[in-house]
Amino acid sequence: MRSDRGQRAPLGLKVAAACGLLFLHLPILLIFVYAFTTEEKSFVWPPPGLTTQWFAVTWNRPDVWEALSLSVRVAAISTAIALVLGTLCAAAVSQTRFFGREAISLLVILPIALPGIITGIALRSAFALADIPFSFWTIVLGHATFCVVVVYNNAVARFRRTSGSMIEASMDLGADGFQTFRHVVLPNIATALLAGGMLAFALSFDEVIVTTFTAGQQQTVPIWMLEELIRPRQRPVTNVVAMVVVLVTLLPILFAYYLTRDGDQIAGSGK
Amino acid sequence: MTIAVVQSNPTPAILPGSGGLRGALSDLFWRRPKFLLLLMLLPPVLWLGIVYIGSLFALLAQSFFSIDEFSGLINREFTLKTYGDLFQAANLDIILRTVTMAALVTLASAVIAFPIAYYAARYARGRWKALFYLGVMLPLWSSYLVKIYAWKLILAKEGILTWLLAKLNLLWLLEGWLSLPIVGGNSLSVSFTGTFIVFVYVWLPFMILPVQAALERVPGNLVEASSDLGASPGQTFRNVLFPLALPGIVAGSIFTFSLTLGDYIIPQIIGTSRLFIGQAVYSQQGTAGNIPLAAAFTVVPIVIMGFYLWGAKRMGAFDAL
Secondary structure, X not given: OOOXXXXXXXXXXXXXXXXXXXXXXHHHHHHHHHOOEOOOOOOOOOOOOEOOHHHHHHHOOHHHHHHHHHHHHHXXXXXXXXXXXXXXXXXXXXXXXXXXXXXXXXXHHHHHHOOHHHHHHHHHHHHHHOOOOOOHHXXXXXXXXXXXXXXXXXXXXXXXXXXXXXXXXXXXXXXXXXXXXXXXXXXXXXXXXXXXXXXXXXXXXXXXXXXXXXXXOOOOHHHHHHHHHHOOOOHHHHHHHHHHHHHHHHHHHHHHHHHHOOOOOOOOOOO | OHHHHHXXXXXXXXXXXXOHHHHHHHHHHHHOHHHHHHHHHHHHHHHHHHHHHHHHHHHHHHHOOEEOOOOOOEEOOOOOHHHHHHOOHHHHHHHHHXXXXXXXXXXXXXXXHHHHHHHHHHOOOOHHHHHHHHHHHHHHHOOHHHHHHHXXXXXXXXXXXXXXXXXXXXXXXXXXXXXXOOOOOOOHHHOHHHHHHHHHHHHHHHHHHHHHHHHHOOOHHHHHHHHHOOOOHHHHHHHHHHXXXXXXXXXXXXXXXXXXHHOOOHHHHOOOOOOOHHXXXXXXXXXXXXXXXXXXXXXXXHHHHHHHHHHHHHOOXXXXX
């Protein structure tokens, strides 16, 4: 039993921690209020009145739907690619020791460690050099590259907790490699993969820096928002979309947390 | 019950091989683990190697090209002229401005992050611990653009901050601050102060997590021993807690520093018309069409981060990640 259990925190620390958390959360809550404002032209506070009409207006905007559909398709396919690549890489790195193992983990982390603009402009200049026109797949190419690390982080953490003797036991009992994977390895890592996949989806859904370089004329939801931030057309619609985006990204995060909460608390660290 | 099952099931101890392609593959993987390893590594390494490292090298190669100032065409011959352009006063200004901003943002994030991380690591238990964890995780993962947008709402001249300060009769403070050179401006949303606040806000969770991880490893009895030996809370912080948390702070600063160096969206939406490195890269490759200079500009954060990571590794920051 640790002796420090049950101690009271000093008041100053409590206040500072609470203020820090408020600083992190109040701005996001403000978005929810602005989605209902009747004011069209400015960001005036307090809102002169409350209305739900902008939800209907947003619902009927085809450009919003197109952006949403593109974002969801890109995120789904990038996540699928990242799941395969990240799991393979995690399995190789955690189950065996080999020359260049550190280099592999560095390679996976690099797309996140270097500023996004470098990844973006590197991809763009490579597309230009190779004469690849911008398309749906150029976006996916970029997104999958930096989504691998999220799946990898979650899978590596779970592999570390899964003991290798279970695999040996399965083989001793007569299962072949595929059966062992299907009945022993997969059930063990499934929730970690699900969590990693959701985080990858959220990451891809929200990405804007790399996407501006690889999208050409197409608009994902973040690109649409960026466009509205620079050249506002209809502010209330932006408010509503912002609120919906917050809600849409909130759910996978909460679910990913729920899946990995006992033990490997790695889910979101190192976005 | 188990005995009955065993007795009624007289299968041989050694199963026959499953045969076929699947069996052959399975046997091959078992006999040659190296082959399986190679097969597992090949797809991710090929993908990252070709798509990512390949593009990175293509970019670096272009930084050694130059642009013909009259025709605007790219001259594909090796030259260091583009790197020379980086040292023009205007470009040096951009680099200096970005690095200063990154350093200030890192410092401020560390100061705000420490109490949150310390409380979460040492005092929060059970339900509260989960609450703190989610309290950091949710803002970290909420949409980056929405967070910036929220601050545009807050910092706007007619926005909530001005309203709040007016209610508190503190408007003179805001006006005084905005009339200062460099940090001031027409309103907070078009000043460096605004840029700074938003940077701190957006990257703060990246600082909290590693600091908390480092502090969780500090045994509580060290703090008690320090105060038993007569240290004041300030002395305990300076001589015990801070040195032990430092690797975590350095680890967090890798994120805050690197992310600030490369960002071009925050200063574009909330800030002055003076450029940061990211914006310079963006405008050079976009409107100016000067890919070589844009590529040379991206080398600046890579080099700075290289030194930074090297220093961080020496301080043991990677163990805190």
